[in-house]
Amino acid sequence: MAIRDLNQGTPTSDSQIPFGDTPNGQDRRASLSDFADVLSPLLPNANGALVTQYAAPAATGFTVLVAPPDNGDSMFLLLTPNAGYAAGTITLPAAATCVDGQELLVTTTQLVTALTVGGNGSTVNGAPTTLAANAFFRLRFDGVFKAWYRVG
Numbered sequence: 001m002a003i004r005d006l007n008q009g010t011p012t013s014d015s016q017i018p019f020g021d022t023p024n025g026q027d028r029r030a031s032l033s034d035f036a037d038v039l040s041p042l043l044p045n046a047n048g049a050l051v052t053q054y055a056a057p058a059a060t061g062f063t064v065l066v067a068p069p070d071n072g073d074s075m076f077l078l079l080t081p082n083a084g085y086a087a088g089t090i091t092l093p094a095a096a097t098c099v100d101g102q103e104l105l106v107t108t109t110q111l112v113t114a115l116t117v118g119g120n121g122s123t124v125n126g127a128p129t130t131l132a133a134n135a136f137f138r139l140r141f142d143g144v145f146k147a148w149y150r151v152g
Contacts, residue, residue: 011032012032013031014031015032016031017031050074050076051068051075053066053067053075053076053077053078054078054080055078055080057079057085060085061085061088062085064079064090065091066093068093068097068102071093072097072098072102075103076104076107077090077104078107079106079108079112080108080110081108081109082110084113084133085112087113087115088112089118090115092104092117092118092122092124092139092148094120095119095146096121098122098141098143101140102140103141104138104139104148105136106131106136107136108133108136110133111132114129115127115129115131122146122148123148124147124148125148125149136152137150137152138152
């Protein structure tokens with residue numbers, strides 16, 4: 001039977017979709033909600049919005065861990081230090097939780113003279129080593145090279 005011969009309907013989360021189960025060498029079926037559960041962690045934030053994380057460092061030598069609520073979410077890190085600081089570190093999400101195309105936008109309201117951006121298992125290319133007051137930068141994760149690249 002061809003797809004065009006099937007009755008038309010509106011799918012629900014319980015609707016079934018066939019798939020090839022390669023490891024078991026069989027064709028199987030699963031609900032749309034099961035597919036969503038499997039695909040969701042593999043996709044960046046569906047609406048493209050950045051999830052905001054706030055950090056207000058209170059002393060020089062601070063460390064901020066970027067912690068997406070869901071693996072693969074793109075983040076907006078809003079740093080509001082109490083003053084300009086000589087040193088600070090931003091630690092990116094663990095490499096195993098990052099997805100291709102994930103982004104991080106960082107901005108600060110105060111000067112950070114010596115900035116370190118730690119890859120947490122990933123390579124970081126082009127990260128700034130200082131951040132002026134009201135400056136920003138953007139990084140994007142590449143899933144092939146498992147590396148972050150500065151894109152803005």
